[in-house]
Amino acid sequence: MTALEASLAAPTPTANGAVPPAEPYRNSPRPLGLVGWPRVVRTLMMMAGAATAVGIAFSNPDRQLPEFRNQWLLWASVAGLLGALSGSTIGSGVARWHDLQRIQPVPVRRVVPSVLAFLVLVAGSVVTAHAVIGSGLTWRAVAFVSIVVLGALPAGATLAGVRVVSMRGLTGTPGEQLAALMRLRRMLARLLQMMGSLLLLMVLVCAAAVGWGSSEKIPQSTAFVIGAAGSILIALMHVPAATLLRRRCQVYIDEFSDIAHVPKAELITAAEDRIKLEEILGVNRTTVSELQSGLVIVGPLVATTIAAVIPKI
Numbered sequence: 001m002t003a004l005e006a007s008l009a010a011p012t013p014t015a016n017g018a019v020p021p022a023e024p025y026r027n028s029p030r031p032l033g034l035v036g037w038p039r040v041v042r043t044l045m046m047m048a049g050a051a052t053a054v055g056i057a058f059s060n061p062d063r064q065l066p067e068f069r070n071q072w073l074l075w076a077s078v079a080g081l082l083g084a085l086s087g088s089t090i091g092s093g094v095a096r097w098h099d100l101q102r103i104q105p106v107p108v109r110r111v112v113p114s115v116l117a118f119l120v121l122v123a124g125s126v127v128t129a130h131a132v133i134g135s136g137l138t139w140r141a142v143a144f145v146s147i148v149v150l151g152a153l154p155a156g157a158t159l160a161g162v163r164v165v166s167m168r169g170l171t172g173t174p175g176e177q178l179a180a181l182m183r184l185r186r187m188l189a190r191l192l193q194m195m196g197s198l199l200l201l202m203v204l205v206c207a208a209a210v211g212w213g214s215s216e217k218i219p220q221s222t223a224f225v226i227g228a229a230g231s232i233l234i235a236l237m238h239v240p241a242a243t244l245l246r247r248r249c250q251v252y253i254d255e256f257s258d259i260a261h262v263p264k265a266e267l268i269t270a271a272e273d274r275i276k277l278e279e280i281l282g283v284n285r286t287t288v289s290e291l292q293s294g295l296v297i298v299g300p301l302v303a304t305t306i307a308a309v310i311p312k313i
Contacts, residue, residue, distance in 0.1 A: 038091070038095075041091065042087070042088060042090075042091035044087075045087035045088070045090055045091055046083075046084045046085075046087035046088050047084075047087070048083075048087055049082075049083035049084050049085070049086045049087030049088075049090075049147065049151070050080045050081075050083040050084040050087070051083070052083050052147065053079040053080050053082050053083030053084075053086075053144065053147060054076055054079060054080045054083065056079065056140050056143045056144065057072070057075060057076035057079045057080075057140075058076070059140065060072065060075075060140065060213075062212070062213050063076070068212050068213065071208070071211075071212040072212075074208050075205065075208040075209050078201065078204050078205050078208050079144065079205050081201055082144060082147065082148070082198075082201040082202060082204075082205055083147055085151070085197060085198060085201055086147045086148060086150060086151030086198060087151065088151075089151040089152065089154075089155060089194050089195075089197075089198055090150070090151050090153075090154055092154075092155070092190075092194055093151075093152070093153070093154025093155035093156075093157070093158055093191070093194065094154045096154070096155065096158045096187055096190065096191060097154060097157060097158045097161065099183070099187060100158055100161045100162065100165070100184075100187065103165065103170075103180045103183055103184065104165050104168075104170060104171070104180070106161040106164050106165060110160075110161070110164045111157045111160035111161050111164065114156070114157070114159075114160035114163070114237075115153065115156060115157050115160065118153075118156050118233070118236075118237060119149070121233055121236065122145075122149050122233060125229040125232075125233060126142060126145065128229070129225050129226065129229055132221075132225055133219060133221055133222055133225055136217075136218055136219045136221065136222040137222065138218070141206065141209075141218075141222065141226070144202060144205055145202065145226070148198045148199070148201075148202045148230075151198055152194075152195050152198055155191045155194050155195050156195070156237050158187070158191055159188070159191055159237050159238060159241045160237075160241070162184055162187065162188055162191075162241045162245060163240050163241040163244050163245075165184065166184070166241065166244035166245040166247070166248040167244055169248065169251075170248070170252075174256045177252060178252070178256075178281075181245075181248065181249050181252060181281055182280065182281070184245055185245065185249070185281060185282055188238075188241060188242060188245060189290070191238075192234070192238055192290065192291070195234050195237075195238075196234065199227065199230040199231065199234060202226060202227075202230060203223050203226060203227040203230070206218070206222045206223035206226050206227075207223040209222075210222065210223065231291075234291075235291055238287075238290075238291065239287050239291075242287050242290055243287060246282070246283055246285075246287075249281035249282070249283050250283050252281070253274065253277055253278060253281065253283065257270070257273060257274045257277050259271055259274055
């Protein structure tokens with residue numbers, strides 16, 4: 001038996017000094033992943049999302065035309081992937097919300113205004129996109145956008161919860177606060193990647209619909225407009241939470257790793273420890289770099305914008 005096993009198996013004396021019998025050490029593995037009903041529910045949501053998206057694609061009458069058969073199959077396949085990912089993202093977003101509640105409880109009423117504001121911004125973006133590209137924004141495109149928004153809602157609510165926790169602060173020992181901040185940083189990155197994946201597939205659905213069809217001709221600008229609008233919406237949800245969490249991490253570092261009053265002989269060691277802590281909590285990262293790493297579509301959008309705006313010489 002190792003020292004760790006001996007310490008775990010050692011009985012703890014009671015208040016009157018009596019020592020209870022030692023319990024055997026159980027080295028049982030802890031299962032990972034979803035088990036039971038959560039996994040079944042997530043699978044059902046993925047199937048429902050894929051079926052809904054493919055059903056929307058089936059409503060296109062051009063699927064029966066031989067000259068557009070291959071294009072329609074590609075478009076319907078990408079749409080099915082989008083629906084399945086949306087269903088999976090709902091489950092992942094709900095799981096991240098429960099993880100946030102274990103770190104620090106957040107009342108639902110604190111995130112409802114942010115979710116409603118997000119829905120209002122989405123509606124405004126759809127109206128603006130219709131004004132820009134006109135008939136290029138068909139009802140099927142709006143339906144796919146609705147699937148994406150539905151899948152992103154739990155993740156958006158969790159982002160709002162992270163912002164609330166960052167504003168309110170954390171409780172516990174320095175070690176508990178550090179562990180909570182590290183978990184919040186990882187959670188923030190995962191939420192951004194989840195929403196970025198949804199946006200990427202939405203743009204691919206729009207791109208697969210360009211250039212074919214007998215009744216509805218989708219212009220090339222549709223994918224660009226939807227990608228740009230989606231990136232802006234995700235940034236509006238992510239930037240406040242990321243900024244406040246970074247400030248909360250900086251407050252923690254200033255409180256528990258202050259080098260202002262460290263003796264001269266220990267100054268270098270204290271400074272190195274502070275730098276390591278800053279790297280762990282990511283306070284040196286910028287919001288723009290986080291968006292670029294989480295939203296893989298940002299780079300191509302910026303390049304396309306530059307190519308369209310700057311005249312060729």
